[in-house]
Amino acid sequence: MARRTKADAKATREALLDAAEELFFQRGVACSSLEQIARHASMTRGAVYWHFRNKADLFTAMIERVRMPFHELVSEASAAHPHTSPLAAIQLGCEYGFQRLEKPRYMRVHAIVVHRCEVFSDIDPREIQNTMVRDCFNALKDYLEDASQQGLLKPDIDPLTAALLLQAVLSGIFHNWLRDPQAHSIYEQGSKLVKAQLALISLKPLS
Amino acid sequence: MARRTKADAKATREALLDAAEELFFQRGVACSSLEQIARHASMTRGAVYWHFRNKADLFTAMIERVRMPFHELVSEASAAHPHTSPLAAIQLGCEYGFQRLEKPRYMRVHAIVVHRCEVFSDIDPREIQNTMVRDCFNALKDYLEDASQQGLLKPDIDPLTAALLLQAVLSGIFHNWLRDPQAHSIYEQGSKLVKAQLALISLKPLS
DNA sequence: GCTTTTACATTCAGTGTTGTATGCAAGGAC
DNA sequence: GTCCTTGCATACAACACTGAATGTAAAAGC
Numbered sequence A, B: 001m002a003r004r005t006k007a008d009a010k011a012t013r014e015a016l017l018d019a020a021e022e023l024f025f026q027r028g029v030a031c032s033s034l035e036q037i038a039r040h041a042s043m044t045r046g047a048v049y050w051h052f053r054n055k056a057d058l059f060t061a062m063i064e065r066v067r068m069p070f071h072e073l074v075s076e077a078s079a080a081h082p083h084t085s086p087l088a089a090i091q092l093g094c095e096y097g098f099q100r101l102e103k104p105r106y107m108r109v110h111a112i113v114v115h116r117c118e119v120f121s122d123i124d125p126r127e128i129q130n131t132m133v134r135d136c137f138n139a140l141k142d143y144l145e146d147a148s149q150q151g152l153l154k155p156d157i158d159p160l161t162a163a164l165l166l167q168a169v170l171s172g173i174f175h176n177w178l179r180d181p182q183a184h185s186i187y188e189q190g191s192k193l194v195k196a197q198l199a200l201i202s203l204k205p206l207s
Numbered sequence C: 001g002c003t004t005t006t007a008c009a010t011t012c013a014g015t016g017t018t019g020t021a022t023g024c025a026a027g028g029a030c
Numbered sequence D: 001g002t003c004c005t006t007g008c009a010t011a012c013a014a015c016a017c018t019g020a021a022t023g024t025a026a027a028a029g030c
Helices: A004-029 A034-040 A045-051 A055-064 A071-079 A086-102 A104-115 A125-149 A159-179 A187-203 B004-025 B032-038 B045-051 B055-064 B070-080 B088-103 B104-115 B126-149 B161-177 B188-203
Strands: none
Touching: A004 A034, A004 A045, A004 A055, A004 A159, A034 A045, A034 A055, A045 B032, A055 A104, A071 A086, A071 A125, A071 B188, A086 A125, A086 A159, A104 A125, A104 A187, A125 A159, A125 B161, A159 A187, A159 B126, A159 B161, A159 B188, A187 B161, A187 B188, B004 B032, B004 B045, B004 B055, B004 B104, B032 B045, B032 B055, B055 B104, B070 B088, B070 B126, B088 B104, B088 B126, B088 B161, B088 B188, B104 B126, B104 B161, B126 B161, B161 B188
């Protein structure tokens, strides 16, 4: 068959990643063979082995397309809404994150990492999740310590516990939604619950 | 080889489940073959196929050994601590649950369901988790509605939202711990956070 | 315009796994 | 004591998947 131009090759790579995403999501990582993935992208396994070393390499490349560190979300949010309090920044960052998660690609890949893959070769999905969670928690802690120093928090709760609770709430919202994404909008449900939780720990009602 | 008595057969079955538990936990469900499981229990695949129809059947049998409905935890707890308020019942039920999770068997099996298995044949780990979560949430909602009617909750939070938040907190605690069970005790961390969250929603300080 | 890469397709060998079929020795009921 | 059944072990057939080797035609470089 005809060889493709450099741009075509890039498109092929993306198509393979798309196909992997769909099949991993539908049948799970272990149950999706490279042959099936290639066929789903109208290619052969040769193409897969050209662009990726093996299944694990393909997998990590797929993950790379959907990274979203919390501080990125917040700075993106605060670009649109400047001069906000730490608590409002958290609320906005979460809402931006929830909105991203509703995009099919983000939903699918996160669903794959959480529910459709297990340890294989040198990939451990828990580590992937751990880095995401740690990043999020550290950001929350920073914002809540800021809020505490500005006297925005109720005096009977320390910022560390507040961060732990809020991070747990976020984790819960995330996992509850991901277990059945069709059931409800994580943006609506999540925003509501984050707001409620922030109201519980903040001294004054949120703006 | 010698045929075993009925009690021996039962022991064999348990040994196979134990072996599956260990291997699933170590290498993941997909990466553990029935041959490996049988060998790990000093048996052959014939024993596996005698006691279980296939891998999926073995898997569900393994799950069956660690079920713990929330109301069971609470009734077990309130047998030891009678005449408690709904909020204290929640606290106690959670603590009993956390303590169970720290037992190796419970920890391993839950870790397997959450992190070491994906959809295979007709098994969907999400459904298993969904039933657990729904059961827990319904129980929480009942207790919190009781608490609300007894005037124990802050007036600015409705029992439904409180239940959603608390369930999210529990989910978060669970997943955060399960991602790295060695890092901390879920009993200590979880009890602390549940207490803090209950304090946030309750009108008076908890006894 | 020629050569060298690139971007795949095709083929092949090897391995691991599943399900089933069969064998067999001891248990259990009478 | 016998006969059927149980509780496995062993053997077999079929398949699916991986990784690597090889083939190849067109793009890129000069």
